[in-house]
Amino acid sequence: MARWEPGARERLVVAAVDLFTEQGYDATTVAEIAERAGVTRSTFFRHFADKREVLVAGQETLSTLLAEGIADAPAGAGPLQAVAAGLERASGAMGPANRELGPRIKAAVAASTELQERDALKSVGLAAAMTAALTARGVPDPVAHLAAELGVLAFKRGYAEWSEGGDDTGGLAPHALAALAELHNATSALGRPG
Amino acid sequence: MARWEPGARERLVVAAVDLFTEQGYDATTVAEIAERAGVTRSTFFRHFADKREVLVAGQETLSTLLAEGIADAPAGAGPLQAVAAGLERASGAMGPANRELGPRIKAAVAASTELQERDALKSVGLAAAMTAALTARGVPDPVAHLAAELGVLAFKRGYAEWSEGGDDTGGLAPHALAALAELHNATSALGRPG
Structure with missing residues (x-):
C-alpha cells in the first residue's frame, strides 16, 4: 500500500x-x-x-471549475457575465505556487514544440468545456463559442499579467476579469468585416 | 539528382x-x-x-497568405475588414482536393490525440501570423489578437461548412466570409462581462 x-x-x-x-x-x-x-x-x-x-497538470480541474462557475451564474446573466463567473471560480484555485511557476512554465513551453502542442490542446479543451457550459445555459452558437474563446484569452492574459509581477491583491481573479473587460471593449474596435 | x-x-x-x-x-x-x-x-x-x-501540410502557406491578404488590405480598412481580405486570399489556395479531404482529415484528427495537439498548434500559428500582420497595420493590442482569433474561427467554421457539403460556388471564400460576419454579429450578443 x-x-x-x-x-x-x-x-x-x-x-x-x-x-x-x-x-x-x-x-x-x-x-x-x-x-x-x-x-x-x-x-x-x-x-x-x-x-x-506534468505541465498541463490541473487542466481537468480548471475545466471543471470554469464550467461550474458558468453553470452557477445567475439565471439572468448574459454570456460574458457567465464567463466572468467561471473565471472567478477557476481563479480561486490558483494560489501563490501557480503564480510563482507561471514564468518558468512559459519559458519551458517556449523552448519545446512538443509542450507547445500540448499547451495548445489544453486551450482547446478549456474552450470546449466553457462552450458546453454556455450551451447548457441556452446560449446559441456561435455566441457560446465566441464567449468561450474570449474566456480562454482572458484567463491566459490575466494569468500572464498576474504571474509576471502584476499586483497580487485578490489573486488571479481581478487580472482575469480585467482582461475579459478589455477584450470585451476591443470587440467594439473591430469594425465591420465587409 | x-x-x-x-x-x-x-x-x-x-x-x-x-x-x-x-x-x-x-x-x-x-x-x-x-x-x-x-x-x-x-x-x-x-x-x-x-x-x-502531413496533416498540417500547408500551414506555412496558409499563414503567409492570411498575412499577405491582411497587409494588402486598403489603408482605410478596419481590423475585421483586413481579416476578411486575409481569408479571401487564403481561401483562393484551397481547391477541390482540400474540400474533398476535409471530412477525412477531421475524422483522422478526432481519432488521435497526437494529431489533435498538432492541429491545435496549427491554429495558434495561424492566429499568431494574423496578429502580427494586424499589428504591422497599427492595430493595437488586444484588438489585433481578438480580430486574429475571430479570423481563425471563421476560417475553421467556413472550411467545415464548405467541405461538409455546403455550396461550392465560389469555393471556400464565401463560407469563410459568412462565418466571419456571423461571428462579428455574435459579438453584440455577448453582453457585458460584469
Missing part, C-alpha cells in the same frame, strides 16, 4: 519545471523528475501519464 | 489521410504512406519531417 504523500503532486510539478528550465524538456527523464521531487517513479505515474502531462 | 515529381506532395497527403482513416494514425508508417503514394521514403522526407506533419 502506498503511504499518503502530502504535496507529492505539487513537488513533482515544481521539480519538472525546474529540470525543464535547467536542462531542457527533451533531456529530462521521468526518473530525474521523481528523484528531484523525492518520490519514486511509481508515485510519478500515479499522478501523471508522462512527463508532458 | 531527384527528378521533378508532379503532385508527389498531394499524393502523399491523400495516401496518408486514406491510411489514417483505414487503419488508424498510430498503426500507419511513413513507408506505407510512401508506397501508397507511389514514391520513395526519401521523397516523403523531402516533403515532410514526419507522418504527423
Whole structure:
C-alpha cells in the first residue's frame, strides 16, 4: 500500500519545471523528475501519464471549475457575465505556487514544440468545456463559442499579467476579469468585416 | 539528382489521410504512406519531417497568405475588414482536393490525440501570423489578437461548412466570409462581462 504523500503532486510539478528550465524538456527523464521531487517513479505515474502531462497538470480541474462557475451564474446573466463567473471560480484555485511557476512554465513551453502542442490542446479543451457550459445555459452558437474563446484569452492574459509581477491583491481573479473587460471593449474596435 | 515529381506532395497527403482513416494514425508508417503514394521514403522526407506533419501540410502557406491578404488590405480598412481580405486570399489556395479531404482529415484528427495537439498548434500559428500582420497595420493590442482569433474561427467554421457539403460556388471564400460576419454579429450578443 502506498503511504499518503502530502504535496507529492505539487513537488513533482515544481521539480519538472525546474529540470525543464535547467536542462531542457527533451533531456529530462521521468526518473530525474521523481528523484528531484523525492518520490519514486511509481508515485510519478500515479499522478501523471508522462512527463508532458506534468505541465498541463490541473487542466481537468480548471475545466471543471470554469464550467461550474458558468453553470452557477445567475439565471439572468448574459454570456460574458457567465464567463466572468467561471473565471472567478477557476481563479480561486490558483494560489501563490501557480503564480510563482507561471514564468518558468512559459519559458519551458517556449523552448519545446512538443509542450507547445500540448499547451495548445489544453486551450482547446478549456474552450470546449466553457462552450458546453454556455450551451447548457441556452446560449446559441456561435455566441457560446465566441464567449468561450474570449474566456480562454482572458484567463491566459490575466494569468500572464498576474504571474509576471502584476499586483497580487485578490489573486488571479481581478487580472482575469480585467482582461475579459478589455477584450470585451476591443470587440467594439473591430469594425465591420465587409 | 531527384527528378521533378508532379503532385508527389498531394499524393502523399491523400495516401496518408486514406491510411489514417483505414487503419488508424498510430498503426500507419511513413513507408506505407510512401508506397501508397507511389514514391520513395526519401521523397516523403523531402516533403515532410514526419507522418504527423502531413496533416498540417500547408500551414506555412496558409499563414503567409492570411498575412499577405491582411497587409494588402486598403489603408482605410478596419481590423475585421483586413481579416476578411486575409481569408479571401487564403481561401483562393484551397481547391477541390482540400474540400474533398476535409471530412477525412477531421475524422483522422478526432481519432488521435497526437494529431489533435498538432492541429491545435496549427491554429495558434495561424492566429499568431494574423496578429502580427494586424499589428504591422497599427492595430493595437488586444484588438489585433481578438480580430486574429475571430479570423481563425471563421476560417475553421467556413472550411467545415464548405467541405461538409455546403455550396461550392465560389469555393471556400464565401463560407469563410459568412462565418466571419456571423461571428462579428455574435459579438453584440455577448453582453457585458460584469
